[in-house]
Amino acid sequence: MGEQFKRLSGEWMTPRRRFLSALYGGRVDKVPAMTLSSVITLEAMEIADAYFPEAHLDAEQMARLAATAHEDLGLDTVMPVFHSQLEADALDAATWWGTVDNWPATSAHVLHDPEDFSIPSDYLKRPSFEAVLGAIRLLRKRYPEVAIVGKVYGPWSVGFHLVGIENFLMGTITEPDAIRRYLEVLLPASMMSAHAQFEAGADAVMWADHANRELVSPQTYRDFLLEMHQQVTEEMGGPSILHCCGETTDRIDYFAEAGWDCFHFESQVDPHVAKEITGGRMSLMGNINNPTTLFSGTYDDCYQACMNVLEAGVDGVAPEGSVPLGTKMEVLQALADSARDYSNAHRPDGRLVVHDPPPSPSDENGEA
Amino acid sequence: MAQLSDIVNETVRAEIEEFLDRPEEIERNIELFSRASPAMQDIAAALIEGDNITVDRLTVQALADGVEAIEIMDDGLIAGMGIVGIKFREGFVFVPEVLVSARAMKAGMAHIEPILAASGVEPIGTVIMGTVQGDLHDIGKNLCIMMLRGGGFTAIDLGVNTSPDEFLEAVRENDAHLIGMSALLTTTMPNMARTVEHFKDAGLRDQVRFMVGGAPVTPEFGEEVGADGYGKDALACVELAKKLAAELRT
Numbered sequence: 100m101g102e103q104f105k106r107l108s109g110e111w112m113t114p115r116r117r118f119l120s121a122l123y124g125g126r127v128d129k130v131p132a133m134t135l136s137s138v139i140t141l142e143a144m145e146i147a148d149a150y151f152p153e154a155h156l157d158a159e160q161m162a163r164l165a166a167t168a169h170e171d172l173g174l175d176t177v178m179p180v181f182h183s184q185l186e187a188d189a190l191d192a193a194t195w196w197g198t199v200d201n202w203p204a205t206s207a208h209v210l211h212d213p214e215d216f217s218i219p220s221d222y223l224k225r226p227s228f229e230a231v232l233g234a235i236r237l238l239r240k241r242y243p244e245v246a247i248v249g250k251v252y253g254p255w256s257v258g259f260h261l262v263g264i265e266n267f268l269m270g271t272i273t274e275p276d277a278i279r280r281y282l283e284v285l286l287p288a289s290m291m292s293a294h295a296q297f298e299a300g301a302d303a304v305m306w307a308d309h310a311n312r313e314l315v316s317p318q319t320y321r322d323f324l325l326e327m328h329q330q331v332t333e334e335m336g337g338p339s340i341l342h343c344c345g346e347t348t349d350r351i352d353y354f355a356e357a358g359w360d361c362f363h364f365e366s367q368v369d370p371h372v373a374k375e376i377t378g379g380r381m382s383l384m385g386n387i388n389n390p391t392t393l394f395s396g397t398y399d400d401c402y403q404a405c406m407n408v409l410e411a412g413v414d415g416v417a418p419e420g421s422v423p424l425g426t427k428m429e430v431l432q433a434l435a436d437s438a439r440d441y442s443n444a445h446r447p448d449g450r451l452v453v454h455d456p457p458p459s460p461s462d463e464n465g466e467a
Numbered sequence: 468m469a470q471l472s473d474i475v476n477e478t479v480r481a482e483i484e485e486f487l488d489r490p491e492e493i494e495r496n497i498e499l500f501s502r503a504s505p506a507m508q509d510i511a512a513a514l515i516e517g518d519n520i521t522v523d524r525l526t527v528q529a530l531a532d533g534v535e536a537i538e539i540m541d542d543g544l545i546a547g548m549g550i551v552g553i554k555f556r557e558g559f560v561f562v563p564e565v566l567v568s569a570r571a572m573k574a575g576m577a578h579i580e581p582i583l584a585a586s587g588v589e590p591i592g593t594v595i596m597g598t599v600q601g602d603l604h605d606i607g608k609n610l611c612i613m614m615l616r617g618g619g620f621t622a623i624d625l626g627v628n629t630s631p632d633e634f635l636e637a638v639r640e641n642d643a644h645l646i647g648m649s650a651l652l653t654t655t656m657p658n659m660a661r662t663v664e665h666f667k668d669a670g671l672r673d674q675v676r677f678m679v680g681g682a683p684v685t686p687e688f689g690e691e692v693g694a695d696g697y698g699k700d701a702l703a704c705v706e707l708a709k710k711l712a713a714e715l716r717t
Binding site: 195197198200201202204264265268269271272273312313314315316319344345389390391394395419420421422423424425 | 656
């Protein structure tokens with residue numbers, strides 16, 4: 100772990116600095132290529148000698164596996180929360196931890212009344228948290244110059260796990276006050292998760308609340324989540340990234356209004372349109388299609404898709420969501436390669452800045 | 468030719484006027500509802516509004532009044548759900564609204580299904596439905612099942628996290644030839660291909676037709692995994708099932 104990051108010609112920022120600057124829409128030496136959701140593949144498990152499902156509950160395996168995003172794919176970030184069960188499992192939802200080639204999921208819903216909910220006193224000490232917080236600490240120690248992204252499921256998505264997605268969604272019409280109460284009581288659990296991940300060493304936390312067009316109207320987001328998300332972005336205590344799956348064009352304006360620093364968005368959304376709607380109010384990252392481009396496509400497909408997204412002016416390229424486990428790492432390599440080539444071909448422009456590398460400590464001796 | 472004004476129920480009339488845009492759908496629904504009795508129009512209207520209690524009451528009432536179960540299903544429940552399906556497709560309503568209407572349809576079907584089963588009405592075909600392995604999301608699949616049953620199919624629900632082998636066993640057990648696979652996650656979509664492969668390995672691929680669907684699934688992805696068709700939503704699923712069932716019969 101001696102080399103913290105691989106500095107290439109023309110690059111003077113550390114991956115961590117580059118990511119954080121891009122997150123806030125600032126100057127970068129190179130557009131970052133990232134993982135904000137999982138890029139773990141079966142190949143990565145072989146390389147790291149760390150496998151699902153054990154890696155979900157083992158900090159060391161989780162950290163090794165997460166590190167492949169930087170070590171083997173050259174990405175500027177690592178992201179150890181591969182699954183969606185972190186909070187739900189610690190809140191007593193029955194979890195099926197999956198297999199080596201299948202993802203964990205909630206297998207039974209436990210909550211029928213918001214008034215029955217309470218956060219367990221050992222919530223942050225439960226196995227899912229011990230693993231994630233432990234992995235973040237290990238990654239921070241081993242990769243001080245690489246950005247670490249944490250992941251939290253917000254009360255809307257945790258509600259899907261605990262109450263059941265069908266009951267939860269139907270409740271927005273039949274019992275809206277009960278749904279609001281669920282959101283209210285679940286929010287502290289998500290906030291505790293975010294704070295704990297920052298404290299462990301995460302540079303930014305991605306907050307997932309799946310209020311996408313495939314499920315609900317933009318008005319539902321506005322009526323149930325907008326105000327709560329404004330509170331979240333104010334109180335989260337660090338850089339915030341919203342993730343919302345699917346087609347979200349009709350609600351991006353609300354996301355920006357909520358105060359998120361960045362939106363991790365999917366390929367159903369035209370990046371040009373997203374840029375126009377956000378107007379610089381939050382940065383945009385992601386957008387590389389999983390099933391067609393990354394899973395079924397080639398290196399060239401991914402490279403071209405990244406170039407298209409970069410041309411549209413997004414602040415960083417990343418898969419749109421967690422990639423299928425059978426995705427080839429060779430294809431994922433195109434994320435970093437395309438970001439490098441795009442940046443080399445476009446510097447300097449408004450956001451890409453040519454800069455001399457910072458002086459090494461030995462050069463500074465005796466200098467004013 | 469029937470006119471919108473021939474439809475007695477005000478809600479149904481307003482729904483057609485406000486939400487239907489395609490001429491052939493407007494014509495078909497005006498035709499359908501104008502020949503439906505006022506009682507059936509009332510059932511459809513209550514279903515569109517997601518009022519399960521009223522649908523339940525009106526269905527019981529209609530059966531007591533001697534209306535045939537098949538007529539209640541076709542002219543009341545399915546006709547109402549058809550409007551909901553169009554509104555969903557066009558983005559006027561979303562999953563919560565569809566779920567509430569589906570609950571109302573279920574309330575009516577609870578009275579209708581036993582009667583149809585006892586009367587020996589032959590189904591169009593048997594469809595094996597499941598969410599693929601590793602995926603525990605079932606809203607879309609459940610809506611498809613409800614619409615398939617309403618559309619005259621026997622739908623066997625394998626639930627969520629369905630392994631390729633479970634699909635295969637269900638096909639053998641039920642002598643079924645149609646399979647519907649659903650996935651919500653891009654991470655689990657590849658399991659659709661594994662299921663198709665499993666049928667190839669078992670020498671059964673040519674005897675069945677695969678339908679795929681789910682939020683991240685596309686027609687192109689369906690082709691890639693070797694499926695026979697893709698359904699964008701529950702309405703499309705029923706149309707596809709009918710098409711594939713007809714192909715199988717020839």
